[in-house]
Amino acid sequence: MAKIEITKTELVWPGKYNEDGTRKEVPRASLPFQVIETVNESRATREAKKVGRQTTLFDVWEGKEGDTFEEGWKNKLIWGDNLLVMGSLLEKFAGKIDLIYIDPPFATGADFSFAALVGESEITLEKEASLVEEKAYRDTWGRGLDSYVEMLYKRFQLMRDLPTESGMFYVHIGWDISHYVKIILDEIFSSDNLINQIVWKRQTAHSDAKQGSQHFGRIHDCILLYSKAESYIWNQLHTIHDERYLRTHYRSVDPGTGRRYELADITAPGGATKGNPYYEFLGITKYWRYSKQRMQRLYDEGRIVQPSPGAVP
Numbered sequence: 001m002a003k004i005e006i007t008k009t010e011l012v013w014p015g016k017y018n019e020d021g022t023r024k025e026v027p028r029a030s031l032p033f034q035v036i037e038t039v040n041e042s043r044a045t046r047e048a049k050k051v052g053r054q055t056t057l058f059d060v061w062e063g064k065e066g067d068t069f070e071e072g073w074k075n076k077l078i079w080g081d082n083l084l085v086m087g088s089l090l091e092k093f094a095g096k097i098d099l100i101y102i103d104p105p106f107a108t109g110a111d112f113s114f115a116a117l118v119g120e121s122e123i124t125l126e127k128e129a130s131l132v133e134e135k136a137y138r139d140t141w142g143r144g145l146d147s148y149v150e151m152l153y154k155r156f157q158l159m160r161d162l163p164t165e166s167g168m169f170y171v172h173i174g175w176d177i178s179h180y181v182k183i184i185l186d187e188i189f190s191s192d193n194l195i196n197q198i199v200w201k202r203q204t205a206h207s208d209a210k211q212g213s214q215h216f217g218r219i220h221d222c223i224l225l226y227s228k229a230e231s232y233i234w235n236q237l238h239t240i241h242d243e244r245y246l247r248t249h250y251r252s253v254d255p256g257t258g259r260r261y262e263l264a265d266i267t268a269p270g271g272a273t274k275g276n277p278y279y280e281f282l283g284i285t286k287y288w289r290y291s292k293q294r295m296q297r298l299y300d301e302g303r304i305v306q307p308s309p310g311a312v313p
Helices: 043-050 082-093 131-141 145-159 178-189 243-249 292-300
Strands: 097-102 114-117 124-127 163-174 194-201 220-227 250-253 260-262 278-281 284-287
Touching: 082 145, 097 145, 145 178, 163 178, 178 194, 178 220, 278 292
Parallel strands: 097 163
Antiparallel strands: 114 124, 163 220, 194 220, 250 260, 278 284
C-alpha cells in the first residue's frame, strides 16, 4: 500500500484511504425525486383519482418541484438513504441551507423489531426487522466502530457543502461515541468552527442503581454545534413573558430601562423579602440587594463607604 500523507491530526480507519494513498471520494449521485403522498391533499381529491383505475406512485407527480421553497420545497419530508438524498439536494441547494440538525442512530444493535399496541386493546403486534433493515445494519455496523465512523464521515462531507456561509450544523450523538464523532467533525468543519458541546440531559435520567449497575448514571447525550464559517446565524433563545404573567409575578418597573422586579412586599421565611426592595439610601434611590435596615447596619460598621460628590453611583 502506498504511503498515506497525513498533514494534520485526524482519525483514520480501514477504508478511509485508497490503496494508492489517496482519500476516497464520496459518491455524489443526483437522482430524481418521486412524490408519493401530498399530506394536505383532501380525501375527496384522493378518492376521485381512484375511480376507474389502479393508482400508482406517480399519480401526484407532476415534475414541477421548482427551485425555491415557495415552488414546492417547503415542508417536504424525504424518504430514502440520506447519502443519496443529500447528493441529490446539492444540485439545487448547495450553499442555501441555514441549519442542519441530525440525530444519527447510536449504540444500536442488530434487532430492529418492536411491539406495538393495537388501538385501546391489550393486543400487540410484533414488527420484525425487514431485509432492508438487516442489510443496513450489516453495512453500517458490520465492522463495528470502523463502519459507523465511515458512515458518518461520508455524510458529513456532503453536509459540509449544503449550509450557507452563515449556516449552523447540530449533531445529536451518544456520550460514548461523541469523542470520535467530534474528531471527524473537526477535520471536516475545522475545530475553529466548533461553537459548543451541549449536554442534553435525558428526560428519564436515573442512576441505574436499582438495576445493579456498577457505574455512575448514564444520564446525558451530547449535541455538537458547528458553524460553516466564523460569521454565523445566532438568535438569542428566550421567551418574552406574557402580560398576564407579568401582572401576577412582577410589580416594580425600573424607570428608563423597563427592567421588572419581583414583588418586594412578600415576606419569605426568616423575614427576608422576595425581590429587590426599592428605597432611598445615602441620597440614591434605586433597587437594592439588601433591606434598608441591613444596608444601614453595614454602613454603621464601615463596610459601605459613602460615594464622594460627583461620583457615579
